[in-house]
Amino acid sequence: MALNVRLVPDKKYIRPGDAACPGCPEALGLRYLGMALGDKAVLVVPAGCSAVIQGIIPRNAFHFPTVNIVFAAGASTAAGMAAAYEVLGKDAIVVVWAGDGGTADIGFASLSGAAERNDNILYICVDNEAYMNTGIQRSSLTPYGAWTTTTWTGKKEHKKDLPLIMISHKVPYVATASIAYPHDFIAKLKRAASIKGFKYIHLHAPCPVGWKFDADKTVHVAKLAIETGMWVLFEYYNGRFSISPPSRPYIDKSKRKPVIEYLKLQGRFRGLSKDDIERIEKYIDDTWSWYVLLEKWSNMGKDISRLIERQ
Amino acid sequence: MVVLPLTGNYAVAWAVKRARVKVIAAYPITPQTTIVEKLSEMVENGELDAKMIRVESEHSALAAVYGAAIAGARAFTATSSHGLLYMHEVLWWVSASRVPLVMAIVTRAIGPPWNIWTDHSDLLDQRDTGWIISMAESNQEAFDLTLQAFKITEDDRVNLPMIVGLDAFILSHTTAPVDVLEQEDVDRWLPERKQLYVIDPNNRFSLGNIASPKDYMMFRYDIEKAMDNARRVILEVDREYGKVFGREYGGLVECYKCSDAKYTVVAMGAWAGDAKEAIDILRDNGYAVGVLRIRFIRPLPVNEILNYLSGMKGVIVLDRSVSFGAGGQLFTEVSSILASRGRPPAMKGVIAGLGGVDVSYSEIKDIVLKFINEVEDQGWFIKRQEWFMPYEYSFKDYG
Numbered sequence: 001m002a003l004n005v006r007l008v009p010d011k012k013y014i015r016p017g018d019a020a021c022p023g024c025p026e027a028l029g030l031r032y033l034g035m036a037l038g039d040k041a042v043l044v045v046p047a048g049c050s051a052v053i054q055g056i057i058p059r060n061a062f063h064f065p066t067v068n069i070v071f072a073a074g075a076s077t078a079a080g081m082a083a084a085y086e087v088l089g090k091d092a093i094v095v096v097w098a099g100d101g102g103t104a105d106i107g108f109a110s111l112s113g114a115a116e117r118n119d120n121i122l123y124i125c126v127d128n129e130a131y132m133n134t135g136i137q138r139s140s141l142t143p144y145g146a147w148t149t150t151t152w153t154g155k156k157e158h159k160k161d162l163p164l165i166m167i168s169h170k171v172p173y174v175a176t177a178s179i180a181y182p183h184d185f186i187a188k189l190k191r192a193a194s195i196k197g198f199k200y201i202h203l204h205a206p207c208p209v210g211w212k213f214d215a216d217k218t219v220h221v222a223k224l225a226i227e228t229g230m231w232v233l234f235e236y237y238n239g240r241f242s243i244s245p246p247s248r249p250y251i252d253k254s255k256r257k258p259v260i261e262y263l264k265l266q267g268r269f270r271g272l273s274k275d276d277i278e279r280i281e282k283y284i285d286d287t288w289s290w291y292v293l294l295e296k297w298s299n300m301g302k303d304i305s306r307l308i309e310r311q
Numbered sequence: 312m313v314v315l316p317l318t319g320n321y322a323v324a325w326a327v328k329r330a331r332v333k334v335i336a337a338y339p340i341t342p343q344t345t346i347v348e349k350l351s352e353m354v355e356n357g358e359l360d361a362k363m364i365r366v367e368s369e370h371s372a373l374a375a376v377y378g379a380a381i382a383g384a385r386a387f388t389a390t391s392s393h394g395l396l397y398m399h400e401v402l403w404w405v406s407a408s409r410v411p412l413v414m415a416i417v418t419r420a421i422g423p424p425w426n427i428w429t430d431h432s433d434l435l436d437q438r439d440t441g442w443i444i445s446m447a448e449s450n451q452e453a454f455d456l457t458l459q460a461f462k463i464t465e466d467d468r469v470n471l472p473m474i475v476g477l478d479a480f481i482l483s484h485t486t487a488p489v490d491v492l493e494q495e496d497v498d499r500w501l502p503e504r505k506q507l508y509v510i511d512p513n514n515r516f517s518l519g520n521i522a523s524p525k526d527y528m529m530f531r532y533d534i535e536k537a538m539d540n541a542r543r544v545i546l547e548v549d550r551e552y553g554k555v556f557g558r559e560y561g562g563l564v565e566c567y568k569c570s571d572a573k574y575t576v577v578a579m580g581a582w583a584g585d586a587k588e589a590i591d592i593l594r595d596n597g598y599a600v601g602v603l604r605i606r607f608i609r610p611l612p613v614n615e616i617l618n619y620l621s622g623m624k625g626v627i628v629l630d631r632s633v634s635f636g637a638g639g640q641l642f643t644e645v646s647s648i649l650a651s652r653g654r655p656p657a658m659k660g661v662i663a664g665l666g667g668v669d670v671s672y673s674e675i676k677d678i679v680l681k682f683i684n685e686v687e688d689q690g691w692f693i694k695r696q697e698w699f700m701p702y703e704y705s706f707k708d709y710g
């Protein structure tokens with residue numbers, strides 16, 4: 001998945017003057033989205049920070065044609081737009097740009113529906129691991145142990161593995177990405193855009209406000225998530241599951257940085273006990289052994305969407 | 312003229328086909344289901360060149376057709392009762408996006424307890440959403456309204472979505488002859504889709520990001536203006552349709568023998584037909600009575616109600632729904648309009664037929680006769696709520 005930076009358009013898809021907080025991962029991700037998809041993208045944005053980042057009417061910082069929509073209707077609105085473009089013979093890539101809440105919680109039924117129907121859309125979950133727009137409440141993608149304003153003593157449940165759930169929908173394309181690895185993200189966007197049918201990319205997006213770290217550390221924290229193995233980059237495509245190059249070194253557990261390096265930078269994990277940290281370490285190990293197994297099965301030619309379903 | 316025996320639901324599906332709708336999305340709910348089944352069949356056998364999105368909920372159904380509509384396609388959905396309530400937030404989003412879109416509502420009671428029969432609570436729960444809301448009396452009118460809805464919503468003075476209501480089972484599942492017109496004639500009458508804006512890669516348009524309170528209020532004012540324009544457009548389309556196809560209904564209301572009446576019954580939907588029969592019997596017995604049938608509850612037919620009703624001796628309003636703690640919605644609206652012009656006629660609001668309780672023309676005759684006698688005996692009064700109760704067929708009063 002080599003990517004030549006010179007081939008990436010230098011046109012700006014996020015104009016100066018957006019309303020994002022300093023160090024915002026969503027604004028960063030949107031820039032990469034513009035670089036990858038250019039003028040063909042039409043954005044569907046359910047409620048969340050990215051609805052606010054655009055700024056105030058009559059101005060809009062997004063240089064994409066953009067439809068804001070009610071919280072639960074990202075995938076369904078996009079499905080209708082894609083259907084219309086198809087019958088009207090218009091060339092467009094319909095992209096849903098939704099938060100973890102809009103994706104994994106309130107929007108989950110419409111997401112699952114669009115995936116099962118294989119609607120021709122590219123769905124991106126911008127995962128900052130909580131409802132940030134309403135002031136940092138837990139979502140089903142908030143990790144174990146994290147403080148939020150609805151989990152004052154730390155969340156007691158693990159993050160749900162949404163990318164695997166999406167693979168079990170037997171869609172043509174699922175990938176994870178990170179705002180710290182733009183080459184990987186852009187390449188995945190481009191690949192996804194070339195496929196007809198339902199595509200899902202789960203973008204890890206550390207938020208300085210909600211996670212309580214300094215605004216100049218967004219990329220650093222995102223990178224540590226990969227280096228500690230907390231977040232794993234992979235791609236599921238043509239029925240094949242493969243761990244992506246930035247994450248490959250960490251198949252070897254000894255290469256992973258201690259997770260504490262990731263956790264200690266973030267105020268949301270301040271209350272963790274030793275036990276909690278052990279639980280998180282075990283979560284990382286479990287996740288990895290699972291992904292490595294999936295890659296192995298997939299190399300043996302197995303349809304892993306079926307295997308996941310049966311687990 | 313192409314007359315076919317059709318249920319109300321199939322009549323709606325035929326109108327959708329005649330309008331050459333491009334995208335349909337819907338979710339099954341009794342009694343709306345047969346609309347979607349018929350449309351699926353039409354799409355699958357190539358009769359209708361459209362995409363059918365078989366969504367996983369009504370929330371998604373309306374969001375999907377909304378997406379199709381802003382992307383430039385003529386789009387349609389249909390639902391009932393709980394499905395409509397599940398869509399509710401999207402209704403607001405659609406109208407404030409000022410995008411033409413048409414939806415059929417087969418009116419059905421709301422649970423619990425579960426009840427699949429007609430009343431108008433689901434429809435009237437949408438009064439404030441910024442949709443144009445109409446209600447048919449017959450299968451033919453369901454067809455005509457659905458077809459007209461595309462022209463009304465796409466008129467550049469309007470750009471608002473529209474609901475076509477029809478009563479569960481009484482229309483939806485009852486067969487009657489329906490003139491579905493010739494396709495060429497419809498094509499000549501209904502232009503290609505027009506809309507304020509289209510969102511696609513060639514139209515860098517943004518919709519719905521945050522507005523200042525002042526701008527927000529201006530947008531709201533524009534919707535009210537468009538609703539007002541819709542009054543004129545509905546009338547124009549009705550007249551033009553009458554000229555071209557021979558059926559004209561009167562615009563926002565239909566006056567049935569109400570011009571020379573002293574007493575008038577106000578009703579909406581299929582049972583207005585029963586009210587007409589009741590009135591005919593009363594007329595035969597020497598009573599000067601008429602029916603004012605509400606065809607559109609939004610925009611509210613303010614002038615029509617004033618013009619037809621303010622000179623009446625008595626007005627009785629039949630509501631097939633109730634706003635708990637206030638009374639029947641039609642009564643509330645009609646009485647407030649009449650009260651705006653001096654002393655209104657004697658008035659009574661009757662709540663009947665909830666959850667599909669059958670109300671026959673002879674019962675309506677009795678209800679109206681009782682009202683006339685009360686006014687003649689006691690003189691002027693206003694009674695906001697009287698329930699016509701099943702089982703004992705008696706009346707119960709609430710202030």
Ligand SMILES: Cc1ncc(C[n+]2csc(CCOP(=O)(O)OP(=O)(O)O)c2C)c(N)n1
Binds near residue numbers: 048049070099103128
């Ligand atoms: C039906 C509905 N319920 C609640 C809200 C309030 N709300 C707006 S954004 C939001 C949270 C968004 O969280 P997420 O999807 O994770 O996106 P983020 O803000 O983190 O980018 C909530 C709860 C809403 N707009 N609509």
Ligand code: SF4
Binds near residue numbers: 024210
């Ligand atoms: S709260 Fe986080 S995600 Fe939301 S705008 Fe601020 S930095 Fe971005």
